[in-house]
Amino acid sequence: MLNIEHFSKTYPGGKRAVDDLSLHVAPGEIFGFIGHNGAGKTTTLRAVSGVMDFSQGTITIDGHDVRTDALAAKKVTAFLPDNPDLYEFLTGIQFLNFIADLYEISGDTRQNLIAKYAGAFQLTGNLGSSIGSYSHGMKQKLALISALIRQPKLLILDEPFVGLDPSAAHLLKQFWAELCAAGSAVFFSTHVLEVAEKLCHRVAIIKQGKLIRMGVTAELVGDSTLEDVFLELEGEGHG
Amino acid sequence: MANFFALVKLNFLAALSSMRMGSKKRSVSGMGTLVLLAGVSLYISGVYSSLFAEPLAQAGALSLLLVFMSLGAVLIGFLFSLFAAQGMVFGTRDNDLMLSLPISPFSLMLSRTLALYLENLVSTVFVLLPAGVIYLWYGGDGGILVLPILLVCTLFLTLIPTLLSLVVGFLLALFSSRATHKALMGNLMNLVFLVLLLLGSFRLNSIAAGLGAAAGGIRAAFQGWGLPFLLVEGAVCRGSLLDLLALCVLCLLPFLAVVWLFARRYKAIVTGLTARSARSDYKLGRLSSAGQRRALLNKEARRWFGTPAYLFNTCVGLILLPGAGVASLIYRSSIQEFLILAEGIPLAPLLVVGACFCLSTVAITGSSISLEGKYLWLLKSAPVSPTQLFGIKAAFQLLVCLPSLLIGTVLLSIGFFLSLPEAILLLVNNFLFALTCAPFGLWLNLHFPKLDAVNDTVVVKRSLSAMLSSLLPMPLLVVFFLLWFFFMIQLSSLVLLAIYAVILAVAAALSCLALLRQGPELFRRLGEK
Numbered sequence: 001m002l003n004i005e006h007f008s009k010t011y012p013g014g015k016r017a018v019d020d021l022s023l024h025v026a027p028g029e030i031f032g033f034i035g036h037n038g039a040g041k042t043t044t045l046r047a048v049s050g051v052m053d054f055s056q057g058t059i060t061i062d063g064h065d066v067r068t069d070a071l072a073a074k075k076v077t078a079f080l081p082d083n084p085d086l087y088e089f090l091t092g093i094q095f096l097n098f099i100a101d102l103y104e105i106s107g108d109t110r111q112n113l114i115a116k117y118a119g120a121f122q123l124t125g126n127l128g129s130s131i132g133s134y135s136h137g138m139k140q141k142l143a144l145i146s147a148l149i150r151q152p153k154l155l156i157l158d159e160p161f162v163g164l165d166p167s168a169a170h171l172l173k174q175f176w177a178e179l180c181a182a183g184s185a186v187f188f189s190t191h192v193l194e195v196a197e198k199l200c201h202r203v204a205i206i207k208q209g210k211l212i213r214m215g216v217t218a219e220l221v222g223d224s225t226l227e228d229v230f231l232e233l234e235g236e237g238h239g
Numbered sequence: 240m241a242n243f244f245a246l247v248k249l250n251f252l253a254a255l256s257s258m259r260m261g262s263k264k265r266s267v268s269g270m271g272t273l274v275l276l277a278g279v280s281l282y283i284s285g286v287y288s289s290l291f292a293e294p295l296a297q298a299g300a301l302s303l304l305l306v307f308m309s310l311g312a313v314l315i316g317f318l319f320s321l322f323a324a325q326g327m328v329f330g331t332r333d334n335d336l337m338l339s340l341p342i343s344p345f346s347l348m349l350s351r352t353l354a355l356y357l358e359n360l361v362s363t364v365f366v367l368l369p370a371g372v373i374y375l376w377y378g379g380d381g382g383i384l385v386l387p388i389l390l391v392c393t394l395f396l397t398l399i400p401t402l403l404s405l406v407v408g409f410l411l412a413l414f415s416s417r418a419t420h421k422a423l424m425g426n427l428m429n430l431v432f433l434v435l436l437l438l439g440s441f442r443l444n445s446i447a448a449g450l451g452a453a454a455g456g457i458r459a460a461f462q463g464w465g466l467p468f469l470l471v472e473g474a475v476c477r478g479s480l481l482d483l484l485a486l487c488v489l490c491l492l493p494f495l496a497v498v499w500l501f502a503r504r505y506k507a508i509v510t511g512l513t514a515r516s517a518r519s520d521y522k523l524g525r526l527s528s529a530g531q532r533r534a535l536l537n538k539e540a541r542r543w544f545g546t547p548a549y550l551f552n553t554c555v556g557l558i559l560l561p562g563a564g565v566a567s568l569i570y571r572s573s574i575q576e577f578l579i580l581a582e583g584i585p586l587a588p589l590l591v592v593g594a595c596f597c598l599s600t601v602a603i604t605g606s607s608i609s610l611e612g613k614y615l616w617l618l619k620s621a622p623v624s625p626t627q628l629f630g631i632k633a634a635f636q637l638l639v640c641l642p643s644l645l646i647g648t649v650l651l652s653i654g655f656f657l658s659l660p661e662a663i664l665l666l667v668n669n670f671l672f673a674l675t676c677a678p679f680g681l682w683l684n685l686h687f688p689k690l691d692a693v694n695d696t697v698v699v700k701r702s703l704s705a706m707l708s709s710l711l712p713m714p715l716l717v718v719f720f721l722l723w724f725f726f727m728i729q730l731s732s733l734v735l736l737a738i739y740a741v742i743l744a745v746a747a748a749l750s751c752l753a754l755l756r757q758g759p760e761l762f763r764r765l766g767e768k
Contacts (some may be wrong), residue, residue: 041310089545101534
């Protein structure tokens with residue numbers, strides 16, 4: 001579903017945020033992307049989602065190159081940044097309709113999907129209010145609903161569990177499972193290693209822009225925990 | 240006290256940062272915009288000071304030049320900072336952080352107001368300084384001390400436009416903070432102030448027209464409301480320390496008193512502004528799809544109507560153009576008499592200049608990209624091409640302009656007795672000018688984006704792109720005026736209008752071409768660290 005080949009990104013000023021990263025995410029897979037602050041996770045996710053331009057390497061989503069065939073790639077993708085700012089001058093339902101229009105979702109389909117996801121996240125009653133009145137968690141839920149109604153083939157999320165209450169986090173995991181069962185894939189970054197260990201079929205650990213370990217979660221962890229593996233790998237190179 | 244100066248510095252840096260020219264050109268700081276403001280002030284002052292100086296010197300009343308220009312400096316400062324105070328003083332995004340710090344609301348409000356003051360100071364200095372030089376050039380009294388004393392007066396005089404803007408900002412913020420529908424209330428309040436401003440300017444015009452040449456009459460007209468300007472005259476021209484002291488007291492005390500008074504309500508207003516009405520009884524009804532174009536167009540419309548600062552900084556021309564048309568109908572008989580007197584001189588080309596001037600103030604696209612700011616990720620990750628996005632943003636500006644353009648043009652054509660071909664060419668010219676400005680504003684905004692502003696007001700009022708998108712089309716109008724001025728005898732009205740249309744068609748094509756060629760790449764680079 002997602003193929004990243006030799007992707008590198010250097011910011012103006014010379015800072016190399018990601019260095020020769022290659023990985024792929026298969027259909028039906030939940031893939032966790034782990035690393036310390038500033039390791040290059042967000043840069044990678046932004047490049048994959050088409051939000052950020054890059055010049056080295058290739059990234060394809062469902063066979064569409066994100067640079068040369070950007071619109072087709074974006075059409076099958078849903079991306080949520082770590083702190084999704086949504087148009088505060090719109091109401092919740094206006095925002096969901098806006099997103100549904102951009103992704104050309106028919107009236108009946110969007111109605112059913114909004115009813116399903118907004119109902120599950122207990123946000124239906126608030127959809128008539130302006131987004132400016134929402135709490136951080138409500139905005140997070142609305143952003144998630146806007147991503148889920150697209151029924152994306154690839155769901156890309158940056159720190160999706162930050163700001164979510166436990167029941168919403170639980171729901172989100174259920175919806176991921178549904179998506180993956182339908183052949184979609186989830187590619188997300190997280191600092192919550194317990195979640196990654198329980199949820200991800202595979203994980204990749206990135207450090208200072210370089211991929212230092214990738215594999216099936218169970219194999220990578222072995223008898224240890226993902227936290228131990230991560231801390232051990234993070235410790236390497238620090239003496 | 241150190242805390243207070245740190246706050247003033249922070250707020251001034253924030254104001255300068257709002258004018259900064261985009262990430263690519265960081266080396267050219269917000270000072271660039273201040274230089275632009277200084278340049279505009281310098282130009283206006285130079286033109287008007289020279290215009291007034293000679294007749295006043297002949298009438299033996301040269302010192303009145305400083306009275307007039309002081310009034311001009313205050314008006315320019317007020318117009319520049321009007322509608323900015325609400326955003327800069329009350330609506331900044333760091334309110335939560337600032338209110339949690341051990342700083343009194345008075346210090347916080349004063350520091351933010353002083354940032355506004357420092358910006359006003361630039362325009363005031365660059366209006367009064369040339370006036371002082373021209374005053375001396377024509378042999379004004381006061382000698383070598385004129386300019387230093389004038390500068391000291393400027394420090395106090397600047398408090399007046401700052402205070403006036405602060406009062407407007409406070410009232411706007413107060414009513415908005417109490418309203419359930421803040422945007423609607425903000426729009427209504429802005430409309431009231433805009434109407435008052437227009438009425439005030441008409442009143443000033445009538446005062447200026449009625450002053451005549453008698454110096455005594457002019458001074459009498461300034462008594463009371465214009466006392467600060469007479470005190471400037473006394474301090475500078477006669478070297479009166481008493482007048483200088485009186486000016487200081489007259490400007491400083493009300494300023495501090497008002498800031499202190501408003502500071503008592505500061506936290507309540509700020510809290511009210513951030514609180515939004517919310518309901519939890521929404522029931523999902525039948526939904527229908529609209530398509531990408533309509534969705535994007537609706538979003539542009541909702542942002543424009545939902546952001547009072549955006550709406551009222553870009554709609555003045557939309558009101559003025561049909562307003563001028565209505566005025567031309569009211570004074571149709573006077574216009575007819577004038578046309579008989581000015582037989583042979585084509586006036587339709589001048590109508591193009593006037594109408595296009597109104598349209599140049601409708602610079603919606605000049606801040607359209609900057610206002611995406613923190614929401615940019617939504618558009619960048621959406622399956623919408625940059626060119627489609629630009630098309631929608633430009634189309635929105637055109638759609639907003641069209642009703643005003645059509646009504647204004649038709650009314651002006653009737654009011655000025657234009658022939659049908661002249662009226663059609665006037666309409667074509669106005670439309671081509673609007674067609675030039677919409678993509679040009681976007682192109683400018685892509686070059687000079689301001690994505691991290693502390694609020695929408697600074698984007699709309701203070702960003703370089705917003706200013707340039709209003710100012711840069713002006714040279715085109717100067718060219719049109721000069722063409723009319725030099726060729727009004729040789730060329731007919733229709734020929735001049737046709738020449739304008741050709742120039743505007745080329746400008747519109749160039750503007751669209753520049754946007755389509757450079758825009759997508761500039762858009763891709765937006766938001767990169």
